[in-house]
Amino acid sequence: GQSLEQPSEVTAVEGAIVQINCTYQTSGFYGLSWYQQHDGGAPTFLSYNALDGLEETGRFSSFLSRSDSYGYLLLQELQMKDSASYFCAVRVNTGTASKLTFGTGTRLQVTL
Amino acid sequence: NAGVTQTPKFRILKIGQSMTLQCTQDMNHNYMYWYRQDPGMGLKLIYYSVGAGITDKGEVPNGYNVSRSTTEDFPLRLELAAPSQTSVYFCASSSQGSAYEQYFGPGTRLTVT
Numbered sequence: 001g002q003s004l005e006q007p008s009e010v011t012a013v014e015g016a017i018v019q020i021n022c023t024y025q026t027s028g029f030y031g032l033s034w035y036q037q038h039d040g041g042a043p044t045f046l047s048y049n050a051l052d053g054l055e056e057t058g059r060f061s062s063f064l065s066r067s068d069s070y071g072y073l074l075l076q077e078l079q080m081k082d083s084a085s086y087f088c089a090v091r092v093n094t095g096t097a098s099k100l101t102f103g104t105g106t107r108l109q110v111t112l
Numbered sequence: 113n114a115g116v117t118q119t120p121k122f123r124i125l126k127i128g129q130s131m132t133l134q135c136t137q138d139m140n141h142n143y144m145y146w147y148r149q150d151p152g153m154g155l156k157l158i159y160y161s162v163g164a165g166i167t168d169k170g171e172v173p174n175g176y177n178v179s180r181s182t183t184e185d186f187p188l189r190l191e192l193a194a195p196s197q198t199s200v201y202f203c204a205s206s207s208q209g210s211a212y213e214q215y216f217g218p219g220t221r222l223t224v225t
Binding site for chain 2: 030031033041042043044045048050087089091096097098099100101102103104105
């Protein structure tokens with residue numbers, strides 16, 4: 001099976017930088033995705049890492065270390081609208097299909 | 113494009129009743145998924161489909177059934193509803209080579225009492 005660990009809550013100040021970590025244990029690992037979910041909303045895709053290193057998309061960056069089974073999501077220049085839950089998800093290959101297994105999420109609270 | 117649409121948005125069921133949650137996507141995606149999300153938790157995969165006529169179980173399939181007769185539609189059937197099935201249900205889709213990037217519908221909030 002798969003297991004993922006991420007902090008349950010993080011608080012940061014508007015304009016600051018915050019890092020949300022994710023460690024995983026899985027077989028058939030293909031890559032690590034990140035999703036954002038506002039309260040009452042649907043998850044939306046943020047980024048994906050299949051290879052080691054940093055992927056940058058605007059204010060958001062995501063990092064993966066396959067040897068350490070570890071990744072993180074970095075949010076820069078935080079804005080109030082970034083207050084949401086963030087989920088890491090491992091992509092695994094079952095042979096018939098690729099699937100995602102989601103972590104339990106990190107609730108980010110951005111304060112003034 | 114409407115993306116992924118789900119109906120109904122809300123539903124209250126009595127124990128033992130049955131219902132079908134509808135999901136439709138207009139992006140011509142081969143892959144479709146059903147997840148459930150309990151309060152404060154992550155998403156758990158119920159069933160998925162890699163194309164019309166092909167479905168497979170996810171992590172928590174008990175109490176549910178699916179079918180995939182067309183590329184666009186992937187309904188989820190709840191038989192004999194139980195309070196443990198109270199949850200938010202999300203349908204998602206992705207293209208075959210991009211399972212890491214899934215597009216989610218707005219969700220159905222289901223309460224079983």
